[in-house]
Amino acid sequence: MLKELYLIPVALYIFSYIPLLFKDKKMYKVFVSLIYAGFAFQTLIFFIFLSIKGLTVPVHIDRFVFFNAWILMFIVVLFGLFYKVEYVLLYITPLVALNLLIGFFVPHVHITPVMLNVNKTILLTHIVLILIGDSLFALAFIVSLIYIFQERKIKNKKNLKLFDKKGIQLKEALHSGGGYNLELLDNINYQCLKIGFPFITLGIVMGIYLSGSLSRTFMAVKPIEIMSLITWLIYAILLHERVAKGLRGKRAAIFSVAGFLLILFSLSFSFYLFPAFHGLK
Amino acid sequence: MDILIIGLNHKSAEIGERETVSKKLLTIELRRDFTNKLFDMKDENGRPFIKEVVVLTTCNRSEFIMNLSSWTQGKGGHIIKSYIAKYFFGDAAEENIFYMHLNEDAVRHLFSVASSLDSMIIGEPQILGQLKEAYNEACKFKTSGRFLNKLFHKAFNCAKTVRTETRIATSPVSVSYAAVELSKKVFNSLDEKKVLLLGAGEMGKLTVKHFIKYGVRNIYIANRTKENALRFVEESFNPTEKEYLNVIDFSEYYKLLPQSDIVLCSTGSEDYVLKYADIIPVIKIRKQRPLFLIDISMPRNIDPEINKIPNVYLFDIDDIGKMIEDNMEIRKQEADAAKELVETAVKEFMNWKESLNVVPVIISLRNKVKDILEIELSKYIGDKKEKDLIINSLTNKILHEPTMLIKKASANPEDISSIETIKALFNLDSEDFTDTDKGKENENVNKYIKLIK
Known part of the structure; x- marks a missing residue:
C-alpha cells in the first residue's frame, strides 16, 4: 500500500516544528529545510502515483x-519563494x-461510481481547476487572518515590538524575509x-456542465450548485x-476569510452531509 | 600614577548646571585654557598635581580624565575638585554636583561611559565617537601621554567588545529610527513611497535622514515659512540627500496628501494641522491604499481620531515612546552582561597599571646588580665593550626569576610582601623609587616596557 508513504512527509512536517523550540535563527532555517524536504517527498509520491496510474481522475478518497x-x-x-514569505509555511503546513x-x-x-459515467477529461480538469x-x-x-491580527496590533499599538535585527527570538526569526x-x-x-x-470560475462552469450531463438537464437546482x-x-x-473601487486592507481580508469559510462549508456540505448532491452516489 | 576622573552628568547635575559647565568648554580655546589651568595647579613644593588630562564634554556630561603625578596624594583629588567647582561656578561649594572616581573606580567609570552603560539612553552609539574626539583633541595638544593613551585605547576596545558581544545597541531606541521601523510594518518597500514632512524641526530632520537611508527617494517638505524650509534643507542635509528633497508651499500640502504614503508632522502649531474630516476624502482618492501618519510634535498636530479610519495608521510621540521603553528594557537586561565584560577589561587594565608601580624596583635592582658586577669584573676584564656585554648578559640571567616574581607580585596584592623581601635582600633604598621629574619617570617606563617585552 502506497498510503504508508504519506507518513514520511507527515513526520517531516511534525518534526520541522521541533527546531523552533530552540528559538534560534539557524534553527529557523532547519525548520524551513525540513518543510521543503516534506514537500519534496509529497512530490515524489505524486509522481509515483502518476507513473502507476497515469494522468487519471483520483477515484479513491x-x-x-x-x-x-x-x-x-x-x-x-x-x-513563499516568490514573495519571500516563508513564515506562511508555519501556518499552512499543519x-x-x-x-x-x-x-x-x-x-x-x-468515491465516484456515478461520476465515472461522465467525460473523464472534463471531470479531471474540473477537479484540478477547483x-x-x-x-x-x-x-x-x-494570509488574511495574519493581516487581520497584524492590523489589529498596529491599530491598537499593543504587543507591537519593533523589529530587532540581531535578536534570536522566535518572533524575530519568523520575521525574516518580507x-x-x-x-x-x-x-x-x-x-x-x-x-x-x-480557476474557480472555469471549475464551476465545468462542474455545472458535468452535473447537467448527469441529470440530462442544464442547471438542475441542486444545493451544491447554489x-x-x-x-x-x-x-x-x-x-x-x-479592481473597480480599490477595496483593500482589512475589509478585503474579511471578505477572503468569509469566502473561504463558505468554500469549506460547501465542500463539507457536498461531500460529507449530502454526498448525493455532488453526484457521488 | 593615579587615575582621577572628576565630572558631572545627567544623574548628578541639573540641565542648567550642565549647561554652565559646557558653555565654558564650548570651544577648543576654552578647553585648552582650562587644561592649562589644571596643569598649573601645584602642591606646596611647587610640583604639578596633574601629568595628563583629557576633557570630555557632551550634552549630557562633562568629564576630566586625569593622570596624577606620583606625589599627588589623597587630598590632591579634593583640591582639584574644589578648583574645578570654583572655575565653573565661582564657588567651591558647588563641588557636590561633581563626582570623583579614583583608580579602579575611575577605570570602571570610563569603560562604562565608553560602552554607553552610563548614558541617558543605554547603548546609544554617539558617546564613543565623542570620547574618541576628546581623546584626539588631547593627543593633538599633547595633554595626553603614554598612560592615558593606554587607558583610552583599552576603553575603546572594551566598548567594541560590549557592542559586538551583547545586544545592547540592537533594538531601536530613537524616535526617528522607530518611525522608520514602524512604517516597515505597514509598507513592503519604502523605495517607491512618498514622504511628506510638515514642519522643519530637528526631529523631522533626523527622521527624514533615516527614511533616506532606508530607500525613500521622494520627500516633500512643507513649512509655514518657505524660506525657513529652504534654509533647513540647505543646512541640515548633504548634497546627496538634498537630491531627494522638494520644498513646497505650506498651502499646497493638502493637494499632495493623496499621493503621500507617509506623513511626518513636526510643526509648532498649537492646533491640529490634520483633522479627521481632512483625511476621509484623502483615503477615498487613495483608493484605500494605506496612509501612515507620524505625529512627532508636541502638542499633537494630528487629530488622534484619524487612527479610526480604515487603512490609516497614526502614531504619535507617546505611542513611539512606549515602544522605545520596551526596547530600553531589553537594553537594560543586556547591560548586566555588558557590565561583566567591563569588569574583565577593568581587571586587565588594573593588572597592567599595578605592574607599572614596580618599575622603579626592577630598575633599581638591575642597577644594583650591574654596579656589583661592574666593580668585580673590572678587576679581570679591561675591554669595556666585552665587559658591558658580560654584565648585561649576567644581569639578565641572574634577575630573570626575581623580575618575574616582582611582576607576579604586582598583579596580586597578597604577594606584595615578596617585593618588600626583595627590597630588603638587596638593600634597595626606598628613596630610589620616588620620581623627581616627569622625564625620568617616562624613561623608566620605557625601560620597563623594553624589559617586559
Whole structure:
C-alpha cells in the first residue's frame, strides 16, 4: 500500500516544528529545510502515483485528499519563494499534514461510481481547476487572518515590538524575509484572488456542465450548485470591489476569510452531509 | 600614577548646571585654557598635581580624565575638585554636583561611559565617537601621554567588545529610527513611497535622514515659512540627500496628501494641522491604499481620531515612546552582561597599571646588580665593550626569576610582601623609587616596557 508513504512527509512536517523550540535563527532555517524536504517527498509520491496510474481522475478518497494536500503545498511553496514569505509555511503546513493524515486513515474506497459515467477529461480538469482555485483561496484565507491580527496590533499599538535585527527570538526569526507588513500581506491576498478566481470560475462552469450531463438537464437546482454560485459570487464581488473601487486592507481580508469559510462549508456540505448532491452516489 | 576622573552628568547635575559647565568648554580655546589651568595647579613644593588630562564634554556630561603625578596624594583629588567647582561656578561649594572616581573606580567609570552603560539612553552609539574626539583633541595638544593613551585605547576596545558581544545597541531606541521601523510594518518597500514632512524641526530632520537611508527617494517638505524650509534643507542635509528633497508651499500640502504614503508632522502649531474630516476624502482618492501618519510634535498636530479610519495608521510621540521603553528594557537586561565584560577589561587594565608601580624596583635592582658586577669584573676584564656585554648578559640571567616574581607580585596584592623581601635582600633604598621629574619617570617606563617585552 502506497498510503504508508504519506507518513514520511507527515513526520517531516511534525518534526520541522521541533527546531523552533530552540528559538534560534539557524534553527529557523532547519525548520524551513525540513518543510521543503516534506514537500519534496509529497512530490515524489505524486509522481509515483502518476507513473502507476497515469494522468487519471483520483477515484479513491485517500488519493483525492493527498492530491488536494499536494496542490495546496505546491502553491504555498511557490508563493513563499516568490514573495519571500516563508513564515506562511508555519501556518499552512499543519493543514497539509492534517490532510495527509486524513488520507492515511480514510479507507481506500472508490468515491465516484456515478461520476465515472461522465467525460473523464472534463471531470479531471474540473477537479484540478477547483483544487488549484481552492488552494489559492486557502492561502488567501491564512494570509488574511495574519493581516487581520497584524492590523489589529498596529491599530491598537499593543504587543507591537519593533523589529530587532540581531535578536534570536522566535518572533524575530519568523520575521525574516518580507516580514508581516500589511502591504505585502494584502498584495498576496489580491494575487491569490486574481489567479484563483478564473480557476474557480472555469471549475464551476465545468462542474455545472458535468452535473447537467448527469441529470440530462442544464442547471438542475441542486444545493451544491447554489452553494458554489454563492461562493463564486462572493469572490466575484470581492474582485470587482478590489479592481473597480480599490477595496483593500482589512475589509478585503474579511471578505477572503468569509469566502473561504463558505468554500469549506460547501465542500463539507457536498461531500460529507449530502454526498448525493455532488453526484457521488 | 593615579587615575582621577572628576565630572558631572545627567544623574548628578541639573540641565542648567550642565549647561554652565559646557558653555565654558564650548570651544577648543576654552578647553585648552582650562587644561592649562589644571596643569598649573601645584602642591606646596611647587610640583604639578596633574601629568595628563583629557576633557570630555557632551550634552549630557562633562568629564576630566586625569593622570596624577606620583606625589599627588589623597587630598590632591579634593583640591582639584574644589578648583574645578570654583572655575565653573565661582564657588567651591558647588563641588557636590561633581563626582570623583579614583583608580579602579575611575577605570570602571570610563569603560562604562565608553560602552554607553552610563548614558541617558543605554547603548546609544554617539558617546564613543565623542570620547574618541576628546581623546584626539588631547593627543593633538599633547595633554595626553603614554598612560592615558593606554587607558583610552583599552576603553575603546572594551566598548567594541560590549557592542559586538551583547545586544545592547540592537533594538531601536530613537524616535526617528522607530518611525522608520514602524512604517516597515505597514509598507513592503519604502523605495517607491512618498514622504511628506510638515514642519522643519530637528526631529523631522533626523527622521527624514533615516527614511533616506532606508530607500525613500521622494520627500516633500512643507513649512509655514518657505524660506525657513529652504534654509533647513540647505543646512541640515548633504548634497546627496538634498537630491531627494522638494520644498513646497505650506498651502499646497493638502493637494499632495493623496499621493503621500507617509506623513511626518513636526510643526509648532498649537492646533491640529490634520483633522479627521481632512483625511476621509484623502483615503477615498487613495483608493484605500494605506496612509501612515507620524505625529512627532508636541502638542499633537494630528487629530488622534484619524487612527479610526480604515487603512490609516497614526502614531504619535507617546505611542513611539512606549515602544522605545520596551526596547530600553531589553537594553537594560543586556547591560548586566555588558557590565561583566567591563569588569574583565577593568581587571586587565588594573593588572597592567599595578605592574607599572614596580618599575622603579626592577630598575633599581638591575642597577644594583650591574654596579656589583661592574666593580668585580673590572678587576679581570679591561675591554669595556666585552665587559658591558658580560654584565648585561649576567644581569639578565641572574634577575630573570626575581623580575618575574616582582611582576607576579604586582598583579596580586597578597604577594606584595615578596617585593618588600626583595627590597630588603638587596638593600634597595626606598628613596630610589620616588620620581623627581616627569622625564625620568617616562624613561623608566620605557625601560620597563623594553624589559617586559
